[in-house]
Amino acid sequence: AQSVAQPEDQVNVAEGNPLTVKCTYSVSGNPYLFWYVQYPNRGLQFLLKYITGDNLVKGSYGFEAEFNKSQTSFHLKKPSALVSDSALYFCAVSVREGGGNKLTFGTGTQLKVEL
Amino acid sequence: DAGVTQSPTHLIKTRGQQVTLRCSPKSGHDTVSWYQQALGQGPQFIFQYYEEEERQRGNFPDRFSGHQFPNYSSELNVNALLLGDSALYLCASSLAGVVLGEQYFGPGTRLTVT
Numbered sequence: 176a177q178s179v180a181q182p183e184d185q186v187n188v189a190e191g192n193p194l195t196v197k198c199t200y201s202v203s204g205n206p207y208l209f210w211y212v213q214y215p216n217r218g219l220q221f222l223l224k225y226i227t228g229d230n231l232v233k234g235s236y237g238f239e240a241e242f243n244k245s246q247t248s249f250h251l252k253k254p255s256a257l258v259s260d261s262a263l264y265f266c267a268v269s270v271r272e273g274g275g276n277k278l279t280f281g282t283g284t285q286l287k288v289e290l
Numbered sequence: 291d292a293g294v295t296q297s298p299t300h301l302i303k304t305r306g307q308q309v310t311l312r313c314s315p316k317s318g319h320d321t322v323s324w325y326q327q328a329l330g331q332g333p334q335f336i337f338q339y340y341e342e343e344e345r346q347r348g349n350f351p352d353r354f355s356g357h358q359f360p361n362y363s364s365e366l367n368v369n370a371l372l373l374g375d376s377a378l379y380l381c382a383s384s385l386a387g388v389v390l391g392e393q394y395f396g397p398g399t400r401l402t403v404t
Contacts, residue, residue, distance in 0.1 A: 209392060272346070278325075
């Protein structure tokens, strides 16, 4: 079985400061990891993914994430936060099974960026 | 390029009733997945359809069923609605030929069961 943990319900950061949203995962095979963002009353928007290769993955809107196999983590980062980054962030993991690619999500982390 | 569309946007039903939700995938996509997102929770995988067949299923009862049409659009049906079925239902599409390609999500259908 696969699972994802997002240990922080909410992260607060000042605009212009770096931000980190934490994610750890558990899978029995090779993990394929994703970050999505959700704005109020909206669906999920893809930010970035790790499939294989370089452990530092760059995505949309200046976000990046670092895959750490030994710590089973995939933390989302951004060097300089914007107020417009305030939203709900979800980490997700997928494994190849039966030809499908279902996503297993964490419970989400609310990011609040303040002036 | 049209993204994933879902209808209706909102729906209110009574316990015991049946509901059908609809989804049109992103242009060029052939795989549709459905997720249930309860308030304050992450999305939970219901099932995935490819080539008009259910390819994967999550831990949801048989009251939840689906269908995929030749044009790749999909329906989610829920029978004998319970109060606990109240949630945001998200449809996501992807391309089967892309290994673990990202899934693109629609805006969701908000179902309220009273």
